[in-house]
Amino acid sequence: MARTDSSGTQAGVDPESLWSAAERPRRGRPPARSRAEITASAVAIADTEGLAAVTMRAVAARLGAGTMSLYSYVPNKETLLELMIDEVSGDHQLPNEPSGDWRHDLRQIAHEQRAIMRRHPWLPAALPTRQTLGPNVLAVLEYALAALAPTGLDAQARLETFTLLTGFVASHMSYELAQERAVEATGRTPGELLDAQARYLHSVVASGNYPHLARALAEPSGNQNPKAVFDRLLDRVINGIAPGA
């Protein structure tokens, strides 16, 4: 790792050159592969083996290419990650026009996002540090802005609302997926979600501090299914958006 952005945030590649089509030069040896092909390979690896398994070597090997060949299509790994994010954002299946019921539309967007994040469990982890503005991401944003038109909110507020919504989805899915991973990691007891965590918490609670936590753990909990929890929280987020409208 020669250099990594010390702030761990920006791509370092300006958006224009990244997302504009980048006209193929008309002379010389034609490229054997495409940026899309490389992105797809990276996504496939992330889907099956996790984000940490996405190394330039692995992505190249999967295509039967030399590692360094990737760098004629992508300036660096960070950019590849942005491409991956935009790629899977293309999985959104949204109507051409919003329905007019903005709450319904927002719920639909959120559900699409949840579905995508379940299909690509690495997404919630990849998102928060990156500011991706590829065409597919923009398409979703465009749709959301259109859906929010009936709220009467101004443009600034609509943008904020969308950010709020996707922030919620990403952060909740991060949690939901971590929970599931913990379950299958400990192997046993898919029923009792917490397990080692719970044991520890109970031991902590036994110390006598944390009385409210104690009571929370003592309650039945009902062992909700993840979809129900998501829906309930989603409703709260949407509830808060425009109390008047």
Add this chain to the structure above:
Amino acid sequence: MARTDSSGTQAGVDPESLWSAAERPRRGRPPARSRAEITASAVAIADTEGLAAVTMRAVAARLGAGTMSLYSYVPNKETLLELMIDEVSGDHQLPNEPSGDWRHDLRQIAHEQRAIMRRHPWLPAALPTRQTLGPNVLAVLEYALAALAPTGLDAQARLETFTLLTGFVASHMSYELAQERAVEATGRTPGELLDAQARYLHSVVASGNYPHLARALAEPSGNQNPKAVFDRLLDRVINGIAPGA
């Protein structure tokens, strides 16, 4: 990097052994340093040079210790990151007892969290992939649960609410800080927040697709200060929590 968790999520160290005091053995050479000292060193580096600069070598060097010495205090780097998270969670300055006005208390918690994340800008990036349950984190959770008692929500719902709130704060601060970093990275124009981003967006918008986005960018925008934006979104989140209460 010998092995990294392929899912990029769990610590691999069970919580009990991590957070319990771990009685000093009574024989043998006494440790020259402490876990707290190492954590503090790591936090100091992250604060001044970014999360990426937190390497085992750097943390050790800052203490004048050999790199491998750290491993008698901390099983691996991932654990060190969890310790860092809990450490800065100790910065929370919360009253002993909630006020009884839960909206006020929640707002206060969120503002504390925002302040902490501005003091430690690496925090929002470090949080989402980690499930930290150290004593300081638990103390905040305990306080939040207490604050939420007047809502009448059940335990499950109160936990969810807290998760929702912190998820919002982390995700928004991630955005807010990224925006600021972008400003100072491009150096010039601290006034116009977007700059390169805006140029690109305008070029995209000029393509004719994205009409709603176009209108959003065309609007004055008012160039809000970050605190105001945060407060407005926070109010929406809190609004959605318990419409009845």
Add this chain to the structure above:
DNA sequence: CTCACTTCCCGTACGATGTACGAGAATAGC
């Protein structure tokens, strides 16, 4: 068809990183 030119391919190499290993140093109790 030839050839010069353009472009892509990718082997090699380097600096960094997390951490396994184990020899040595330092201390506490007897």
Add this chain to the structure above:
DNA sequence: GCTATTCTCGTACATCGTACGGGAAGTGAG
């Protein structure tokens, strides 16, 4: 002092992202 125990950290290795540049593979002009 002796011994058991614990901490210290130099060395070493696998792995990562990627700079560099020689050679291969095409293209368009003549």
